[in-house]
Amino acid sequence: MRSAKSHESQGRGRRLLGAKAWALLLGSGVACGPIPDVPEALDAPGLARQGLASDNGESFNGLAFNGLAFNGLAFNGLAFNGLSSAAFASWYDQNPALADNVMKYVTACALPAGQTRTYTDKQGVVRTWKGALGFAPDWGAGQPATVREQQLVSGCLAAHVNKFGRTVPISVRGRDGRGEPIATAPGELATFARREGCFFGNLFTQTGVFVGHDSSPLKPHESSVRACALETGRDACAPIARVGSCAAKCTPDPTGTYYTQCTHEGVTYAPVTTRIRPQDIYVCGDGVCQFTESAGIGLDTHHCTLDCGIL
Secondary structure, three states, X not given: OXXXXXXXXOHHHOOOOOHHHHHHHHHOOOOOOOOOOXXXXXXXOOEEEEOOOOOOOOOHHHOOOOHHHHHHHHHHOOOOXXXXXXXXXXXXXXXXXXXXXXXXXXXXXXXXXXXXXXXXXXXXXXXXXXXXXXXXXXXXXXXXXXXXXXXXXXXXHHHOOOOOOOOEEEEEEOEOOOXXXXXXXXXXXXXXXXXXXXXXXXXXXXXXXXXXXXXXXXXXXXXXXXXHHHOOOOOOEXXXXXXXXXXXXXXXXXXXXXXXXXXXXXXXXXXXXXXXXXXXXXXXXXXXXXXXXXXOOOEEOOEEHHHHOOO
């Protein structure tokens, strides 16, 4: 038996579910079964531990971001109907481990900290996914995802992709589906002092996802575990498509710390803006042979004699 439960917090003005929804919650049965270790949620609101693929080694290209993966959720909402629908169960059962990983980040991007979504699979295993950033309050409350919410969740997922399968803290900034700035932690701008990128698109409609750089691209002697936004080359993190400078595509908010909209090929999107720590940019010559550097004769990351030697 499958069931879905939703636990709503009252913080930050998020709309509570109605009495009918609560009746469904209280009246739904949960199948018995072992409760697995649940991965930690993303860090404090506004901060995220990057790496959609870091838990299972799958690349972004291997995640099932297609119509089947999202259509049921987008139509029914993320509260009850979406998780208990036959469409969701059919998608989830195709690859439970991968679906669990996808839902971990969908929930973290869509819902604010303090909310969770729970699903019992056909084996009786209870899966719990935690909210963190809160980009899609209406979708999380059970309504169909608006186009803006679809774009924000898509950009948030793209921002968490790591083509190296590594985990690194990032700062995520932007406005939610209602136009309100998402919560950020004190001192966040100082800790994550380097601008990184803008991520936008729409995976729900299979429009694709795009990334621009929000500071100078990496120089030949620089490298980073965060490659998608700052590497040069159009296919640096396919299928995320590079579109050049964020400043050329996007409109900044009045504080100048994130972007409120980005336009690409005549379509305007609600973006997610990211920042990283300066120490997460590696430099050939700093005395440490990073996994992004290689031995060889030279001073660039592919031939970093100073850090990695000749052979």
